[in-house]
Every structure is written in C-alpha cells, then in structure tokens.
Amino acid sequence: MAGTDLPLRVVLAKLGLDGHDRGIKVVARILRDAGMEVIYLGLRQTTDSIVAAAEQEDADAIGLSMHNAGHMTLGPNMVKALRDAELEIPVIIGGIVPDDDVQPLLDAGIAAVLGPGASAEEVAQTVRDAVSAAV
Amino acid sequence: MATTKLSRNASIDELYTAARGGNRRALGRLLTLVERGGRDAETIGELANPDAGAAHIVGITGAPGAGKSTLTGRLVVHLAGAGRRPAVLAVDPSSPLTGGAILGDRIRMSDTTEDLTVAPEVGDRTFIRSMATRGHSGGLALAVPLAVRLFDAMGYDPVIIETVGVGQVEVDVVAAADTAVVVMTPGMGDAVQANKAGLLEVADVFVVNKADRPGANDVRRDLDLMLDLSHLTGQDTTDGGDGYRPPIVMCSALEGTGEADVWAAVEAHLISLDERGQRLRRRHHRIRTEVRARMSQALANRIDEAMDSDVGRELVAHVTDGALSPTGASAKLLDALLGPQLEPGLDPRSEPRS
Ligand SMILES: Nc1nc2c(ncn2[C@@H]2O[C@H](COP(=O)(O)OP(=O)(O)OP(=O)(O)O)[C@@H](O)[C@H]2O)c(=O)[nH]1
Numbered sequence: 391m392a393g394t395d396l397p398l399r400v401v402l403a404k405l406g407l408d409g410h411d412r413g414i415k416v417v418a419r420i421l422r423d424a425g426m427e428v429i430y431l432g433l434r435q436t437t438d439s440i441v442a443a444a445e446q447e448d449a450d451a452i453g454l455s456m457h458n459a460g461h462m463t464l465g466p467n468m469v470k471a472l473r474d475a476e477l478e479i480p481v482i483i484g485g486i487v488p489d490d491d492v493q494p495l496l497d498a499g500i501a502a503v504l505g506p507g508a509s510a511e512e513v514a515q516t517v518r519d520a521v522s523a524a525v
Numbered sequence: 526m527a528t529t530k531l532s533r534n535a536s537i538d539e540l541y542t543a544a545r546g547g548n549r550r551a552l553g554r555l556l557t558l559v560e561r562g563g564r565d566a567e568t569i570g571e572l573a574n575p576d577a578g579a580a581h582i583v584g585i586t587g588a589p590g591a592g593k594s595t596l597t598g599r600l601v602v603h604l605a606g607a608g609r610r611p612a613v614l615a616v617d618p619s620s621p622l623t624g625g626a627i628l629g630d631r632i633r634m635s636d637t638t639e640d641l642t643v644a645p646e647v648g649d650r651t652f653i654r655s656m657a658t659r660g661h662s663g664g665l666a667l668a669v670p671l672a673v674r675l676f677d678a679m680g681y682d683p684v685i686i687e688t689v690g691v692g693q694v695e696v697d698v699v700a701a702a703d704t705a706v707v708v709m710t711p712g713m714g715d716a717v718q719a720n721k722a723g724l725l726e727v728a729d730v731f732v733v734n735k736a737d738r739p740g741a742n743d744v745r746r747d748l749d750l751m752l753d754l755s756h757l758t759g760q761d762t763t764d765g766g767d768g769y770r771p772p773i774v775m776c777s778a779l780e781g782t783g784e785a786d787v788w789a790a791v792e793a794h795l796i797s798l799d800e801r802g803q804r805l806r807r808r809h810h811r812i813r814t815e816v817r818a819r820m821s822q823a824l825a826n827r828i829d830e831a832m833d834s835d836v837g838r839e840l841v842a843h844v845t846d847g848a849l850s851p852t853g854a855s856a857k858l859l860d861a862l863l864g865p866q867l868e869p870g871l872d873p874r875s876e877p878r879s
C-alpha cells in the first residue's frame with residue numbers, strides 16, 4: 391500500500407527587524423486556501439532559525455516577506471545558509487523589491503520574486519512551480 | 526551543522542542511520558514519510574521499535590487558545606536547560622474546505638521565549654514538528670504514535686504532544702500518553718466545558734494557565750469541587766481508581782512563572798505511575814489503541830478494495846435491482862473478505878499455528 395500524497399509544506403517568515411506582518415499573514419491564508427500547509431514563523435527570524443525550522447518541518451519551500459530594502463543581503467544570506475546546511479529548498483521572496491533587483495536575486499539563487507500586486511493564484515502557482523523546479 | 530552527508534534519494538535505512546547519528550534533516554524527512562503512511566511508514570516503525578521505549582510521553586491538551594503552545598515553549602526551554610532533550614509534536618487542525626493549514630504552534634512556542642530560536646544550547650537539544658490533522662482523523666491515530674516512537678528511538682525524552690482538546694481522536698491521543706496535562710484558563714465555565722469534552726477523566730495534571738489574569742483562583746476552586754464530586758460518586762476512574770488525585774498547578778506561560786512547577790507535577794505523576802505499578806498498564810493501553818487503529822485502517826483499505834472488485838460491483842448491482850438487501854450484500858462481502866464470522870466461544874488458541 392502506497393502512502394497518500396501530502397500537501398506542500400511552506401515555511402513563512404520575516405527576516406530581520408522589519409515589523410510589518412500584514413502581507414505575510416495574507417500570504418499564509420492564500421497558501422492555506424490553495425491547500426498547502428504553512429508553518430508560520432512570523433517576525434524577527436534569523437537565517438539560522440529559519441534553517442532549523444525548515445529542517446525539522448521538512449519544508450518544500452521557504453517564503454520570505456521583505457519590506458525594508460534588506461533583500462539584497464538577506465536574500466542571498468538565506469540561500470547560503472540553506473546550502474551550508476545542505477538543504478535544497480527553494481526560497482521565494484515576496485514584498486517590495488525594485489525591478490532592477492529581481493535579476494540579481496534570481497542570479498543569487500532565489501527561486502522567485504513576487505511583488506505586492508501578485509494575485510492569489512499567482513502566489514500559489516509560483517510556489518508550486520518553484521517546488522517542481524527544485525525536485 | 527549536518528553531521529552526515531545525505532543524498533537526495535537516500536533510502537529509509539540510510540535516513541534512519543543518519544538521524545540516529547544526529548542528522549536533523551534526516552529525521553525531518555522520516556517524519557514526513559511517517560505522515561504519508563503506507564509501506565514506508567511501516568518500515569520506519571519496524572526500525573524504530575527496538576530503539577524506542579525509554580521516553581516519557583506527555584500529552585498537552587486544552588481549549589483553543591488556552592496557552593498550550595506558549596506553555597510548551599516554556600517547558601522545552603526549562604527541560605533543555607536542565608540537560609534533557611525534549612521533542613514536540615504539535616498537532617493543528619487542517620481547513621476542512623481546502624485541506625490546507627496554517628500551523629501556528631511553532632511561533633507561539635518561540636515568541637515568548639527567544640531562547641528557543643536564538644540559544645544554540647536549547648535549539649540543538651530540541652526538535653519541534655508541526656503536524657496537520659488533514660481532516661481524516663484516522664490518519665492522525667496512525668501517524669501520531671509512529672512519530673512519537675521515532676522521536677523516542679532517536680533519544681528524545683520527553684516527547685510532548687500538543688493537541689486541541691476538541692475531537693475524540695485528539696483526546697484519545699493525549700489519553701494514551703504516560704502523563705496527560707489539561708490546560709485550563711480563567712474564563713466562562715472552563716471547568717464545565719472541559720468536563721463536557723471528557724477532559725477531566727483523562728487529566729493526570731491540571732494546569733490553570735493565564736494565572737496573571739483575574740479568575741484563575743475560581744477555576745482552581747471549580748476544578749477542586751469537580752474532583753471532589755467525581756471522587757464521591759466513584760467516577761474517578763483515573764488509573765483504575767486507586768486514589769491518585771490529579772494536582773492543580775497555577776502558571777502564567779506568558780510571564781514565564783510556574784512552568785517549573787508544571788514540570789515537577791508531570792515528573793511526580795510518572796513516579797507515581799511507577800510506584801502504583803501503572804506505567805505498564807498505560808503502555809498496554811497505548812499499544813492497544815494503536816494496534817486497534819492500525820487494524821481499522823487495514824480493514825478499511827480492504828473494504829475499499831472489496832467494493833471495487835468484480836464481486837463488490839456485482840453485489841451492489843444486485844441491491845440496485847432489488848434482488849438483494851444492503852445488509853445481505855454487506856454480509857456476503859464480509860464473508861468473502863474475512864471468512865464466516867467467528868463463532869462465539871471459538872478458542873483462537875486451538876487454531877493450528879503456522
Ligand atoms: N495573559 C496570558 N496570556 C497567555 C498566557 N499564555 C498564553 N497566552 C496568550 O494566549 C494566546 C494563545 O496562546 P497559545 O499558546 O497559542 O495557545 P494554544 O492553546 O496553543 O492555542 P491553539 O494551539 O491555537 O489551540 C496567545 O496570545 C498567548 O500569548 C498566559 O499565561 N497569560
């Protein structure tokens with residue numbers, strides 16, 4: 391007897407000191423409504439605490455919410471921390487990211503960048519695509 | 526931090542060995558396979574079985590929002606600080622509509638106690654896993670005991686299970702622990718609610734959380750009264766009615782006062798189980814519950830197969846034609862599946878052994 395297919399598990403967090411959690415809460419609900427399991431870590435996480443949670447929760451993807459212009463250092467730091475831990479988990483950044491920064495982030499190993507205008511369907515599909523691309 | 530190099534398509538044996546060697550990512554993957562169920566989960570159960578059995582299994586339940594996760598976070602920090610290696614299985618409900626879930630216990634465990642995410646001496650000794658109920662409560666009854674056994678086999682002790690005390694399966698899960706902790710709060714008739722949910726019977730330790738709020742002493746008094754009553758009416762069946770009375774511990778998980786008392790009461794209960802010779806009885810009960818759940822699942826699978834078989838389809842067609850009653854069809858299918866029903870008084874020991 392084969393096991394059942396499991397919903398995708400997504401760790402959602404904010405890195406650093408940025409204190410807005412409205413956007414990330416909306417994304418949590420979007421992903422739940424798309425049938426995913428969201429492990430919600432909330433604010434003030436570090437790359438280490440996210441790696442630890444992703445390991446223990448066997449996350450399929452990590453969603454980072456960014457609104458404080460720290461994405462150019464924090465995003466690549468996250469990718470590096472995951473690589474150091476030998477975790478091949480795609481990282482998706484959501485929030486306010488200037489167009490010019492998107493390609494450098496993708497070059498640094500970020501799987502996708504979602505702007506504030508993304509629809510619920512786009513958000514869910516981006517996560518699914520990032521997971522299938524990583525497998 | 527990974528101690529062993531782990532390939533993407535590592536076998537279950539390799540994962541298990543790596544996890545035993547301290548590779549947390551391997552343990553995370555094994556827990557996913559356990560949740561998925563089926564053959565892989567069974568294999569993991571077989572591997573873990575001989576290595577497990579030492580852990581103190583603690584269930585924590587109570588109404589939604591009672592502070593179970595906040596308290597669990599405090600306990601974990603307290604335990605890790607004392608040199609223990611606690612594991613937590615935090616069970617949260619899935620959305621019945623989409624099957625998705627927002628698993629929020631983890632953030633609650635860490636948001637009052639930064640140590641959990643920041644202090645490596647705590648984080649490295651601790652493993653926290655969130656699990657969604659996924660609607661089918663049968664799955665929970667299979668996955669939880671396996672996940673607990675896996676933690677146990679990895680040397681985690683205690684293994685703490687957090688569930689919301691609403692569904693029967695959730696209550697059963699906690700009742701099957703060595704020590705069942707029921708968390709109450711000041712508020713509208715909490716003790717009465719807990720009574721209705723059947724939580725009073727399963728509690729080994731009561732915690733009145735949010736003791737920083739007014740009304741906490743009223744809850745304690747109500748509980749005391751109820752315990753007196755169940756004592757008087759002889760309904761106190763906790764541990765076979767041999768006189769154990771669950772203690773009531775006051776605490777504020779938010780402020781971080783009382784978690785040491787909570788843990789002391791939990792430990793005292795385990796010692797009391799041993800002294801009264803009840804620990805083995807608990808284990809029997811737990812194993813019985815699990816074996817029964819596994820049989821139910823296996824039978825349900827076979828019933829589904831039988832319904833989809835040619836015979837099954839034919840019988841259903843006969844019922845549709847009016848040639849057979851649903852009862853008759855079910856009896857025939859069951860006979861085909863299990864053989865004629867066991868006669869009463871049939872001694873299973875007289876069956877030839879293979
Ligand atoms: N005043 C006060 N609030 C508390 C205390 N413990 C927890 N809380 C708050 O109660 C709310 C719920 O806490 P949780 O720990 O998430 O409760 P829970 O029982 O795990 O909740 P569910 O898992 O959703 O059923 C949070 O806002 C906590 O900060 C306490 O001792 N005092």
Ligand SMILES: [Mg+2]
Nearest residue numbers: 593594630633
């Ligand atoms: Mg909780």
